[in-house]
Amino acid sequence: MFPFNFEWIWDMGHAVFMGGLWYALTILGIGMTYCIIKAAIDASKENGEHHH
Amino acid sequence: MDSALIPKGVKRCPLWQFLLFTGAVGIVLLWGVYAMLLCWFKGLNQTNMNDYYGFALWIWADLAVIAVGGGAFFTGLLRYIFGKDALKNIINYAVLIGFICYSSALLILAIDIGQPLRGWFIFWHANVHSMLTEVAFCLSAYFGVLTIEYIPLILENRQIDKVPFFHHLGHNMHEIMAVFAATGAFLSFFHQGSLGGVAGVLYGRPFAFREGIFIWPWTFFLYTWSAAACGPCFTILVTKITEKVVRKKLVKDNAIELLAKISGWMLLTYTMAKTYDTWYWFTVTAPSKGFALMDFYSNNPLYGIWMLVVEIGICGLIPAVILITDKGRKNSMTLWIAVILAVIGVCLNRWVMVLQVMAVPVMTFDQWVLYIPSWQEVATTILPLAYGIILIAISYRYLPVFPNEPELNPIEPLNEEETAVESPVELEQELKPAEA
Amino acid sequence: MKHNKAQKFGMVIDLDKCTGCGSCMVACMSENNVPFRKDESDKFLSITWMRVYRLTNGKPFPNTDICYLPRPCMQCAGQHEGHSPCVSVCPAIATDYSTETGIVSQIYTRCFGCRYCMASCPYHARYFNWWDPIWPDGMEKYLSPNVSPRMRGVVEKCSFCFHRYQLAKEKAFMEGRRNIEENEYQTACTQACPAGAVTFGDLNNPDHAVYNLVKPDHKHSGRPTNPHAFRLLERLGTNPKVYYLSSRKWVRQVGDNYLKNEAKVKKPVHHG
Numbered sequence: 214m215f216p217f218n219f220e221w222i223w224d225m226g227h228a229v230f231m232g233g234l235w236y237a238l239t240i241l242g243i244g245m246t247y248c249i250i251k252a253a254i255d256a257s258k259e260n261g262e263h264h265h
Numbered sequence: 266m267d268s269a270l271i272p273k274g275v276k277r278c279p280l281w282q283f284l285l286f287t288g289a290v291g292i293v294l295l296w297g298v299y300a301m302l303l304c305w306f307k308g309l310n311q312t313n314m315n316d317y318y319g320f321a322l323w324i325w326a327d328l329a330v331i332a333v334g335g336g337a338f339f340t341g342l343l344r345y346i347f348g349k350d351a352l353k354n355i356i357n358y359a360v361l362i363g364f365i366c367y368s369s370a371l372l373i374l375a376i377d378i379g380q381p382l383r384g385w386f387i388f389w390h391a392n393v394h395s396m397l398t399e400v401a402f403c404l405s406a407y408f409g410v411l412t413i414e415y416i417p418l419i420l421e422n423r424q425i426d427k428v429p430f431f432h433h434l435g436h437n438m439h440e441i442m443a444v445f446a447a448t449g450a451f452l453s454f455f456h457q458g459s460l461g462g463v464a465g466v467l468y469g470r471p472f473a474f475r476e477g478i479f480i481w482p483w484t485f486f487l488y489t490w491s492a493a494a495c496g497p498c499f500t501i502l503v504t505k506i507t508e509k510v511v512r513k514k515l516v517k518d519n520a521i522e523l524l525a526k527i528s529g530w531m532l533l534t535y536t537m538a539k540t541y542d543t544w545y546w547f548t549v550t551a552p553s554k555g556f557a558l559m560d561f562y563s564n565n566p567l568y569g570i571w572m573l574v575v576e577i578g579i580c581g582l583i584p585a586v587i588l589i590t591d592k593g594r595k596n597s598m599t600l601w602i603a604v605i606l607a608v609i610g611v612c613l614n615r616w617v618m619v620l621q622v623m624a625v626p627v628m629t630f631d632q633w634v635l636y637i638p639s640w641q642e643v644a645t646t647i648l649p650l651a652y653g654i655i656l657i658a659i660s661y662r663y664l665p666v667f668p669n670e671p672e673l674n675p676i677e678p679l680n681e682e683e684t685a686v687e688s689p690v691e692l693e694q695e696l697k698p699a700e701a
Numbered sequence: 702m703k704h705n706k707a708q709k710f711g712m713v714i715d716l717d718k719c720t721g722c723g724s725c726m727v728a729c730m731s732e733n734n735v736p737f738r739k740d741e742s743d744k745f746l747s748i749t750w751m752r753v754y755r756l757t758n759g760k761p762f763p764n765t766d767i768c769y770l771p772r773p774c775m776q777c778a779g780q781h782e783g784h785s786p787c788v789s790v791c792p793a794i795a796t797d798y799s800t801e802t803g804i805v806s807q808i809y810t811r812c813f814g815c816r817y818c819m820a821s822c823p824y825h826a827r828y829f830n831w832w833d834p835i836w837p838d839g840m841e842k843y844l845s846p847n848v849s850p851r852m853r854g855v856v857e858k859c860s861f862c863f864h865r866y867q868l869a870k871e872k873a874f875m876e877g878r879r880n881i882e883e884n885e886y887q888t889a890c891t892q893a894c895p896a897g898a899v900t901f902g903d904l905n906n907p908d909h910a911v912y913n914l915v916k917p918d919h920k921h922s923g924r925p926t927n928p929h930a931f932r933l934l935e936r937l938g939t940n941p942k943v944y945y946l947s948s949r950k951w952v953r954q955v956g957d958n959y960l961k962n963e964a965k966v967k968k969p970v971h972h973g
Binding site: 214218220226227230231233234237238240241244245247248249251252253255256259260 | 409410
Binding site for chain 3: 383392
């Protein structure tokens, strides 16, 4: 799963398979992080407006 | 009592009725949980599997729920990537059904392995050449996608939506849903396919083995294709059943018909591809290993050639023809028949590719072996069904799963009398949330 | 020189010599700490790394002929070495193919019991531990210390008594030798067979008996060139390292599936 697992080999199989997997997970991770951070910012902005 | 949680503009049954219903299903759920615990604590000797049937009911259930859960990725693909806007009225439910299917599959897999505590080995010590590894990775990752797709719906609950952070989170997730849906489609393509590959790569089992392209046997593509074809049929079927249960129209016809039409064409092309695959397999692949077609089917009535006829003809061609014709999908009766047949067909295909693979002897002096699941296996297979019904009931009650519902079932003072005749007891309590 | 090449351990079983006595099965079970239960009548749940099948030619008396066929793990190499049916499918690399010895290993502590390998094996050489092993009182003292007993929920199979290979290698190393002699590494079943039907050795080594018995054609996936030798399910391309010898044509034909127009022999019948 990770290059530090002892059975990891730098070959085509690992590059394609794990590459595809980590690519997908990265997109999901970045997407969710973006949503959460933006939501926090939006919410705090809204909060600020309410106070005014 | 729980009226503050019920979405605006819709009517729900009294709480006691809801609790009675979920409680009844909950008993079935508990029965399944008991069987599950037996399997975990006492081991797989609780099943009727044996050294000939290492794969049995559970693996079939896994393949089947993932196939019918394919409605989520395919509907998502059509809605968010191909811009089929009409499907926005059914996408929530497709996602919910998919979420249930995939969580069920993961649960069954967790019961099915001999050493459940070592389940993480499949990730940590992954053999990237094994189809099962691909299944595990893509399945888990796609379950993550489904969770991401389901979360905004949860956040739309009236009370949760009041929290600014959750309101914005739901909104933001909607905004970039196409990105998640595309990732989901990518992952789905591979795990649906690799589930097909699970059987197709077994070159020691001529019944299952298929040639293919690059590292993928033809079953890889056939599984993805059939899931895309029959998954939406299952979504339609569950929608129709839900409508019957709650005695309300929940999704506009145009959404159902569009999905049915696309499904129909997918099913027709799949059936043609499957026919060609079967023909090539029994004229070229199997004979090269010394097997004639009837070597795989003869001997006992359960695994007779009738299965092939039912799978491809009755449950493939017939629903496909119904769904691609305008009249067929507009007629309620034929639509019901078509989606039921399509779902049976894809489940039968998964059954054949798991159970029959185990049943057919390969060594000339070996024997056909039949298998009947134990009650523990049956209970743990029904468990996800009970869990699914409960999750649907809860989601339907508290979340705006069907955007069309208020429009299709307006609750206005005018209707009060009419409704009152139908269910006089419910009325007072029921109207409150709508007025609120 | 040639001894430094990769070894390919294999087995040749002379079916004309096998009497079906079952000594190989017994020796295997005791050598490898194979667990058993009080009631072993359900053979679909029994663990038999080495299993003897009884075959008949299906003809009525007086032409009836029978043959006993011992079946260990075939240690398949697959079409390209290492692509065994089971090794290629294991999701957690709990079973591996050694290009040094040609032996398919099973790592019990790695296996998590998905049973995909069992589904892939056409020989039914792989067995699942449906129960935890329970030894009769006192018997645990008689278990072999060289073979780890298996826990519930994992798959096991014949290892060609790999621990004996390790012991032989250790001994050779202590004596300052690189290689082991043919007689230094023999499986339990080979040594237990009273009829001398089982021969074991390195298929890559022309000095070894196995090599000379079957004359494997290594250019063609080790296909035997001895006309009396055959392998089980040769046509599937599993490339096994267990060869069978028989002077009887029907026995050799039992080894594989043929279409009706390929061979006009009655399918044999299996009796337990």
